Amino acid sequence: MDKDTVLTHILKLKGMSTLLGGELPVSVINNNKYISLLTSEAQVTDRNVDDNLPSLDYAIHAALSGEIKTVILVGPEGSGKTTVLKKLVVDWANGEHLQTFSYVFHFQLRELNSLNGMLSLEKLMLHCHDHIPPESLCLVLQKPEDVLFVFDDLDQCKDSLDPSVHTLCSDPSQVASLSCLVASLLHGSLLKGATFVVATRPTGCLKFLSGTQVEGLGFLKPQREAYFNGFFTDPATANKALTHMERTLGFYDICTSPRFCWTVCSMYKSLMDAGAKLPETLSQLYVDILVHLIQTLSLNEACNRELVLALGKMASHCSLDQHWSCTKEEMDSFGFQRFLTSVGVFFQVDGDRSDQCVFSFHSQLMQEFLLAVSLFLDKATSEGMEKMLEKHKCRAEFLDIFLSALSEPIQRRPLETLLGELNSDRIMDFKCWFRSSSERTLKGWYKDKHHHCFHLLHQAQNESLVKEIITSSVRIGISYGDLSLQDCVALNYVVTCLGVMEQLNLYQTRNLTEEKAERLTPTMSLSHNIILSDSSLSTGAVPHLASALSRGVTKELDLSQTRLGDEKLKIFCAGLRDCKLHVLKLQVCRLTEASCEALVSVLTSGTSQLCVLDMSFNQIGDQGFTKLCKALHSPHCKLQELQLQSCALTAASMKALSAALCSGQSQLRKVNLTQNTIGHSGVEALCKSLQYPLCKLQSLKFFDNELTGVCCPHLMEALMSEHSSLSELDLSANDLGQEGALLLCQALRRPGCLIEKLGLKRCELTQPVFKELGSVLRSGTAQLKSLTVGINEVGDQGVKHLWDAIAHPSCLLEELDVEMTGLTDACVEDLCAAIRTSKTLKSLELRNNSLTDASVPALVQVMQDSHNMQEMNLKYNNFSEEVFDMLNECDKIRY
Structure with a gap:
């Protein structure tokens, strides 16, 4: 095969570069403008990064160097597939690549759509490659293993490539339809042993193709x-x-x-x-493009209008019927008779004879934009806009985007100077649809629909419209997690128009890249509360988050379960300047001792307003926590609450905390030490600080700290102290036992004891302890308002002491938790009597007991009668479905 002839044939200029069609592939290759396109062999996590991504050329050459017989190049329109395939043939003809093949045949199936009737493979090859002598074709067909077929525009085959709908050919001289010939070649019945490189858009034809698929990313x-x-x-x-x-x-x-x-x-x-x-938006770009194209035709207003209406009819036809191209006859039916010599600026025209030419839009986006313009231009149709949009749903992705922009006078004005005024009734119809559909969308829970609403508003570029649609009532439930970069831009526009966001919910944003964070920086700076829990932040995103906080109004940031790590936290802390942050949640962020120094620098900066810090489930250990305690000695540190659940703390760091609490500088009011093995000596150190006049601690949680009754004398001494300001103490899930609990009860009797909330769940309590607790509640000196004593198996007799106490006028209890205490129907009379008599009780936790259907009428009645009671939880008792209707009668009961 004469490679010079092939080179001349493939590089022969056809057509001309157009605004929509792009520069001709031959021109790109001839003028050495070729820029390697990328393929997605590796997963791209940041759009700015192309490291380790191979070029399409390399991927195709690598695939063909092995035993692979078919390579399928997949990419959207305009992604450079045609240029890549022509470059492939040129490189072969220049002797640079693919020299294992003696023959290479290049076909553009879009151009072949104008061929009518049946033809054989031989005739097809001679038709498309007239530079090959017929006598040489026989030699080519005898050695298929030396042949490479290159098929472009496979998706534009007129008929299906499904082999089951064709009688596949095996003889090169056998006549068949074009699609049958292509299917026969690709499925190996015709010219078996040949190799194929095919290019297609990601359409349904892919399911009928087998081979190595190469996806084109195009230009990053x-x-x-x-x-x-x-x-x-x-x-x-x-x-x-x-x-x-x-x-x-x-x-x-x-x-x-x-x-x-x-x-x-x-x-x-x-x-x-x-x-x-x-232009500032995609819609404005296409307004400029259409204005430019119309002006090049130098037509009058009436002709301009007629032409755009014809373009709209063709766009609608291609959209609804999912056709890539139209025949001359179809074009005439759309009203193009007067404009066929001018349509080159809008269409790709393929075919040798005017009556057999096929016309196709260069760009799907331009097709959809023309459809949008024509919908607002057409005064003949009475079809409603909502019905029209529904008809084109899933067929024209950007249609409502373009309509949203064109519904705004300032954006459509350049077009109206050429086409005359658009149809005001249809524009009003669209606006009514947009408002009503937005209202429905924002009341729902589908965040992708929320995002699309923001895209429409972004294209409209109307601040007052944003404020009209995104009211304060609809902002509360909107979730913005897992945004695309496009979503970030639209959301940022909306929030900027609103001026402030109470809550920015970015929960489960799986990949917050630097580019996304940069786009969202203004939005974050305008948000009082930012939720990024269970998200993944790239290192590059962290400085943008810090910058947003430093110049914004954010008071609460939730980074829980972001697996942030020490290095990212250090970057975050270093970027914080004069921020207004009050609450920082860092649960499960894979932080260690190394992070604590960075946090100390923030807490003691002199500008920090941080009041609440949640470090739970991070292995900071004693050394890390000791560093944090140093910050508490600083007069600049405003920290009032520390959440330290499961932070690998022991008694070793409790002395540092105790010293900080007694320093006179610490503002700490709440400390949660749940699930840390601090031991009795740790409790003793903290109890000493509670007796110190300068200690301001009000809440202390020792939940599940492996404590026993040995620690109770220290706790009693602290609670008996006149200097103790503790009002909440949680000792749940510790084996305090009867002796230890009774010591606590003695302290609770002290007239000056401030404890209002006490947690003793699963503490091995006994009936005598419940009796003493009942006595404390009746004493008139106790301040207890919330008592949790669930998961202590004392039965009806034990809990009866509490029912009797609740009925006493001196009892102040508002919340009682007696979950899984062994209650039966026998307690219900006393329970109901207590509720009727109490003037303070509001909430009762009765889960996981043994109440049955027999108790339900009395419980429902007492809850309906009670003015104080707000909630009773009866879940996981022994109720049958027969009483569910009765329980439903009272909305204050959960079951």
């Missing part, structure tokens, strides 16, 4: 930069254009398309040459 940001620098001769102009595109469009996937980059560059150049303003 570095390739876009190289492309813009190659397009614009002046580096400053190139940088201005690229910077603007990245800010206004760079978050769209379409920006990876080389063809789209060509369109943007061409449009920007035209606008900059004219001294015009560059």
Whole structure:
């Protein structure tokens, strides 16, 4: 096969570069403008990174160097597939690659759609490659293993490639339809042993293809930069254009398309040459493009209007019927008779004879934009906008986006100067639909629909419309987690228009990249409460988060379960300047002692307003916690609450905490030491600090600290002290036993004891302890308002002491938890009597007991009669379904 002839044939210029169609692949190759496109062999986690991503050329060459017989190149429109395939043939003809093949045949199936009737493989090859002598074709067909077929535009085959709907060919001279020939080749019945490289958009035809699939990513940001620098001769102009595109469009996937980059560059150049303003949104870009294209035709207003209506009819036809192209006959039916010589600016035209030409839109986006314009332009149809949108649902992704922009007078004005006024009734119809659908959407729980609502508002660019739709009542339930970069931009626009957000819920954002965080920085700075729990933050995102807090209004930040790690936390702390943060939650963030020093620098900075710090489930250990305690000695530290559940603390660090509490500088009011093995000596150290006049601690939790009754004398001494300010003490899940608990009861009797909330769940309590607790509640000196004594098996007799106490006028109890204490129906009479008599009881926890259906009427009645009681929890008792209706009668009962 004469490679020079093939080279001449493949590099023969066809058509011309157009604004929508991009630069011709042959021109790119001839002028050495080829920029390697990337393939997604490795997972891309940041759109700015292309390290270790191979080029498409490399991936295809590597696949063909082995035993692989079919390589399928998949990519969206304009992603450079055609250029890659032509470059593949050129490299072969130049002797650079794929030299194991003696023959390479290149077919563009889009161009073959104009062929009518049946034809054989031989005739097809001679038709497309007329430079091959017929006598040589026989030699080619005899050695299929030496042949490489390159099929472009496979998705534009008119008929299905499903082998089950064809009678597959085996003879190269056998006539069949084009799709049957292609299916026969790809499924190995025709010219078995040949090798294939095929390119297709990601459509349904993929399920009928087998082989190695190579996905094209196109241009990431570095390739876009190289492309813009190659397009614009002046580096400053190139940088201005690229910077603007990245800010206004760079978050769209379409920006990876080389063809789209060509369109943007061409449009920007035209606008900059004219001294015009560059577009701020995708919709504004397409308004500028359409205005530019119409102006090149130099038609009058009536013709412009007629042409756009015809374009809209074709766009609707292609959208609804999912056709890529239309015949001359179809074009005539749309009203193009007068414009066929002008449509080259809008369409790709394929075919040799005018009556057999096929026409297709260069760009799916332009097709959808023309459809949107025509819907607002057409005055003949009476079909409602909601019905029209429903008809095109899932077929025209950007249709409502474009309609949203065009519904705003300032955005459609450039078009109206060429087309006349759009249909005001249809615009009003769309606006009514938009308002009502937004109201429904924002009341729901589908965050993807919330995000889409923001996209529509972003395109509309109307601040008053944002405030009208995103009211304060709908902001509360909106969740914004797991945003795409495009979502970040739209959300940022909405929040900026609103001016403030009470809560920014980014829960479960699986990949908050640097680029996303940068886009969200203004939004975060305007949010009082930011929830990022169970999210994944890249290292590059952390400084942007810190920057947002430093210049914003955020008072609460939840980074729980973000697996942040020491290094990212250090970056975060170093970036904080003058922030207003009051609450910082860092549960399960894989922090160690190394993080504590960075936190100390924040707490003692002199500008920190941090009041609550949650370090739970981080292995900071004694040394890390001792460092944190040093901050408590600083007059600049405003910390009032420390959550330290399961932080690997022991008695060794409790002395440091005790010293801080007694320093006179510490503002600490609450400390949670749940699930730390601090031991009796640790409790003793803290109890000493509780007796110190300068200690301000009000809440202390020793939940599940492996304590026993040995610690109770120290606790009693602390509670008996006149200097103790402790009002909440939780000793649950410790084996205090009867003797230890009775000592605590003595302290609770002291007239000056301030304990209002006491937790003794699962503490091995006995009936005598419950008797003493009942006596304390009746004493008139106890301040107890909340008592938790569940999971202590004392039965009806034990709990009866509490029912009697609740009925006493001196009892102040508001909340009682007697879960799993062995209660039966026998207690219900006393229970109900206590509720009727009490003037303070509001909440009763009765889960996991042995109450039966017999108790239900009395419990429902007493809850309905009680003015004080707000909630009774009866879950996991022995009720049958027969009493569920009765329990439903009282909305204060949970079961």
